[in-house]
Amino acid sequence: MDENRTAKPQAPKENLAGLYLPSERITEETVSRSWRIYLLVIWFSQLLAMLGFYACTPFLPYFIRELGITEERQITLWSSVLVAAPSMLLAIFSPVWGWLSDLHGRKPTVWRTMLGGAVTVFLIGRCVSVRQLLALRLVQGAITGTIPACIALVASTVPKAHLPSALGFLQMSVFAGTSFGPIVGGIAADRWGFRRSFTLASAALLTGALLVMFFVREEFERPTSAQKGSGMISNLRDLLSNRSLFLMSLVVFAAQFSTNAQIPVLPQLVEKIEGVGLGSVSTTAGGLMAATGISAAVSSALMGPLGNGRRTLTLLVAMVILSALVHMLHAAVHDLTHLYALRVLAGIAAGGMFPLSNSLLAKCTAPDARGTVYGVSSAASYLGNFAGPLVAGIVGFTFGLRSVFIAIGLLFLLVALALLQLKHADIPYQTIASKSRL
Incomplete structure (x- = not known):
């Protein structure tokens, strides 16, 4: 066999998230x-x-x-x-x-x-x-x-x-x-x-x-002048046009939006539940929020290992769909036990969305751009914090209390549909950094 013959180029391999990457970039x-x-x-x-x-x-x-x-x-x-x-x-x-x-x-x-x-x-x-x-x-x-x-x-x-x-x-x-x-x-x-x-x-x-x-201790190397590129505004403009970052930011926006939208309406929903006395409304509402937080904490710890592989995006879509269904069921609940069960399921979904979306961002972002990328993603999260109570107040005032939960469910369904389009896309490894080299 001729040793000087040009080696046959290798096909791009898939990384653990199911995203494509050139073989020369596969290094730990x-x-x-x-x-x-x-x-x-x-x-x-x-x-x-x-x-x-x-x-x-x-x-x-x-x-x-x-x-x-x-x-x-x-x-x-x-x-x-x-x-x-x-x-x-x-x-x-x-x-x-x-x-x-x-x-x-x-x-x-x-x-x-x-x-x-x-x-x-x-x-x-x-x-x-x-x-x-x-x-x-x-x-x-x-x-x-x-x-x-x-x-x-x-x-x-x-x-x-x-x-x-x-x-x-x-x-x-x-x-x-x-x-x-x-x-x-x-x-x-x-x-x-x-x-x-x-x-x-x-x-x-x-x-x-x-x-x-x-x-x-952090092993950090400062970027050279050539790597810093054309500045923050130009880099952010490139990042905001990236499809992967946009969709992951949409996930965290929806998660934070739903969490904060329910803060003013959940106590009012508790008042409408049969068997809850007026003197125990605050305690019951606090217990429901605690149940959501605890289940979210446990879910976030468990979803990380489960999402280590090609299942990451699939699990993320499943968590978004679960959240959509659970919030829509809030509109029909009339029993405190059922409401507790729904709050636990909502916590499981929320606890899975954050680490799974962050993991996908890490796998399709170069190390030297992760600070900016997570900054943009978190900006979407904080916008959800701000918009959630405001939109909930408008929707609840216009269409009624339970319509807030239906609106949240519809938002998550739209996010799930967008993620399903991403699932079959050919997304190069570290594509975010390739356009925004800092």
């Missing part, structure tokens, strides 16, 4: 042997951060009253504004911080966001007027965003073979923090008062920042 990233320890540190730091941010939510209306706003409608208005305002700033600045993390490293971005959160939460506890509180909440939205920062750091630290499991494990800390943060904050406020509770929340965020700063 060099990672530290201590990645499991780093993952645990990041997980615990993210848990502390979510506990710190969400510990203040249950007593925010009462804190507003302490600042001098006593009329009930004014308290409701200020509470809505204070909850929504940071989400808009997070949506605007998340891609910016993600782009900077691709230039200067993901680890500094993580501890910077947590440190910024610690400072703003501490200062919020020293506010003397509601306008000061609003200003600090806006600053908090502009300089924080721990979730995309931690996702990008994990994606750049953990070996590819373990990445789906790691992202699911990380998402578990988010759900756990958002579920138990209000409980911890409520207990602290009743025991020590509002302002000391803000101090404790700030201490949790500061601890998370210090853990990442001193106990996590």
Whole structure:
């Protein structure tokens, strides 16, 4: 056989997500042997951060009253504004911080966001007027965003073979923090008062920042001048035109939209359930939210390993369809036991969507672009936080309370249809980075 004969080119191989990649790009990233320890540190730091941010939510209306706003409608208005305002700033600045993390490293971005959160939460506890509180909440939205920062750091630290499991494990800390943060904050406020509770929340965020700063190591190489490309705006424009990123961002938008859209309507739905007394409505609504959060935390940890392979996209579509059906069934429920079952199923679906979509993004994105990509994806998530309660109020006012759940179900069905189109597409490996080299 002629040794000088040109070798027959190999056909593109498929990666674990079922996406196509050139054979010359199939190499495992060099990672530290201590990645499991780093993952645990990041997980615990993210848990502390979510506990710190969400510990203040249950007593925010009462804190507003302490600042001098006593009329009930004014308290409701200020509470809505204070909850929504940071989400808009997070949506605007998340891609910016993600782009900077691709230039200067993901680890500094993580501890910077947590440190910024610690400072703003501490200062919020020293506010003397509601306008000061609003200003600090806006600053908090502009300089924080721990979730995309931690996702990008994990994606750049953990070996590819373990990445789906790691992202699911990380998402578990988010759900756990958002579920138990209000409980911890409520207990602290009743025991020590509002302002000391803000101090404790700030201490949790500061601890998370210090853990990442001193106990996590990132192997990061700064991009050269040629790799930085034409700048942030041009890179973001290319990213936003990418089909894969758009669809994964649509998934997290729908998930966050549904979660926050139900916050104002779920307690009202509980009032319509037979057998629930007026004196136990708040307790029942809280129990339903806790059931959703716990099931989501467990699901996020389990879905990572299950999605490690070509099943990732298939499982994601299944979770989206499950969420659509479950939310539509909310419109017909009249029994508390059935409602609890639906909330658990909704949590399972939500807990699966986040790690599966993040895993797909990691597998079709070059390592040097993951900060920007997860920043864009998280911006969609924060837009869902902002739009959910607003749209729910309009739909509920116009068509009735139960129509909100039907609208959420229809949104998820549209997302599922879009994902099914992606399933059979030929998507090159790291196609996102090929258009947006930083």
